[in-house]
Amino acid sequence: MLYRDAGRDAMMIHRTERMSLLDVDNLSLSLDGSAILNGLSFDLWEGYVHAIVGPNGAGKSTLAFALMGLDGYRHIDGDIRLDGESIRGLSVDERARRGMTLGWQEPARFEGLPLRRFIACGADGADDETITEAMQQVGLDPARYLGRAVDTTLSGGERKKVELASILAMRPRLVLLDEPDSGIDVDSLHRIHDAIGLLRDAGTTVVLITHSMEVLGWAQHAFLICCGNIVDKGPSDEIVRYFRNKCIPCDHKNAPTLAEMP
Numbered sequence: 001m002l003y004r005d006a007g008r009d010a011m012m013i014h015r016t017e018r019m020s021l022l023d024v025d026n027l028s029l030s031l032d033g034s035a036i037l038n039g040l041s042f043d044l045w046e047g048y049v050h051a052i053v054g055p056n057g058a059g060k061s062t063l064a065f066a067l068m069g070l071d072g073y074r075h076i077d078g079d080i081r082l083d084g085e086s087i088r089g090l091s092v093d094e095r096a097r098r099g100m101t102l103g104w105q106e107p108a109r110f111e112g113l114p115l116r117r118f119i120a121c122g123a124d125g126a127d128d129e130t131i132t133e134a135m136q137q138v139g140l141d142p143a144r145y146l147g148r149a150v151d152t153t154l155s156g157g158e159r160k161k162v163e164l165a166s167i168l169a170m171r172p173r174l175v176l177l178d179e180p181d182s183g184i185d186v187d188s189l190h191r192i193h194d195a196i197g198l199l200r201d202a203g204t205t206v207v208l209i210t211h212s213m214e215v216l217g218w219a220q221h222a223f224l225i226c227c228g229n230i231v232d233k234g235p236s237d238e239i240v241r242y243f244r245n246k247c248i249p250c251d252h253k254n255a256p257t258l259a260e261m262p
Ligand SMILES: Nc1ncnc2c1ncn2[C@@H]1O[C@H](COP(=O)(O)OP(=O)(O)OP(=O)(O)O)[C@@H](O)[C@H]1O
Pocket: 031, 032, 034, 036, 054, 055, 056, 057, 058, 059, 060, 061, 062, 063, 105, 211
């Protein structure tokens, strides 16, 4: 699928066309009898930084799990196509082999797994130079951290940085970053922003899942999700305005019913 670029965003100026990498077509998912995602349709454009924004419980992480095909999230209605080909029936490993990856909202810890090996595994045996460069890019001093394990002794923010370093070394085609700023201190936030720029420059399509206005502002294009529905999509500055004016004050007492959703 080919789209002409409206040329609105400075970050897109060098682009003249939009190629769809991932098409999501009428995706619905229920968990334990509750409808969590309700007929979502959208495209992710190759090489773009997208954001998926929405309040707590909107369905953002569930959507990421469904796109990745995690166990327990593959019984979707609708379809997901990568390069125009359905990946609905593919396992998470097969989707990863095709270049999709997920940065977890709360990355797991693995007793005894050396940090070097964790990064090398995800990055298909990356060499030491690639590993140390990726660590430096997220602000992890290799001299201090290379000997550590990806276990409970790492702080939450350190663990998020290790995960992002592994994604930088991996250079996936598509990465879903679930709350990349969570647990990250103010000083480190600019490094996370720069790392996302490096991914974009390497041609990776990035999806930032967030409810932070700042992170939303890093994206070129955004989708606003509420109650498992897409309520708006467009250039991120427009979605920032909508989210700030309509969602932040929303107490969900008057949340629209499914029938009222656009
Ligand atoms: N197995 C399950 N059974 C029933 N409901 C579930 C299940 N898993 C998740 N949910 C519900 O689905 C909704 C969406 O959850 P999800 O984790 O996707 O939200 P989110 O948008 O990522 O929120 P947050 O910003 O807090 O991370 C929530 O209301 C959650 O309680």
